[in-house]
Amino acid sequence: MGGFRRSLIEQLGGWDPDMLSEDTDLTFRIYLAGFKVRYVNDADCYEEAVEDWRSYWRQRSRWAKGHMQCAFRHVWPVIWSKNLRLREKVDGLLLLNIYFVPLFSVLAWILGAALLMFQPVAWMNFLWMAVPISFYSSVGNFAPFFEVGIGAYLDGRNRICWLI
Numbered sequence: 001m002g003g004f005r006r007s008l009i010e011q012l013g014g015w016d017p018d019m020l021s022e023d024t025d026l027t028f029r030i031y032l033a034g035f036k037v038r039y040v041n042d043a044d045c046y047e048e049a050v051e052d053w054r055s056y057w058r059q060r061s062r063w064a065k066g067h068m069q070c071a072f073r074h075v076w077p078v079i080w081s082k083n084l085r086l087r088e089k090v091d092g093l094l095l096l097n098i099y100f101v102p103l104f105s106v107l108a109w110i111l112g113a114a115l116l117m118f119q120p121v122a123w124m125n126f127l128w129m130a131v132p133i134s135f136y137s138s139v140g141n142f143a144p145f146f147e148v149g150i151g152a153y154l155d156g157r158n159r160i161c162w163l164i
Helices: 006-011 022-032 053-080 086-096 098-118 124-140 143-154 158-163
Strands: none
Touching (some): 053 086
């Protein structure tokens, strides 16, 4: 969800009708134009929920495609932007590339397995399996809980954090 000033949208050329994820596209155009984008935790957003798994899958697939479309359009401008600090560039690149993580993970496993088979190294036997599994288990599996917990904390609902 995003809230944008109409004058700013018009200044940046309006919504792009060719983008599936027009809110993400506009956010990055605003970001790259030198304006600051902020997260507001107490903004309420109401949406019409999908009613079945098939609709849910189609919606999320459309969102992922739109997000990747934004990534192809905005990755290089983010990298070369003079308006963004390093921290902002890293944050923007992580957001833009989030849907590529599964692909990169599979490619990393394939590359790791190939390296292990064709050029085995003593330390690799343990590390190429233990490090990614440990990292994913400690961060990746619990990411939704971190998000809910941080949201509850920011909302001042500290008691509910005990349930997480």
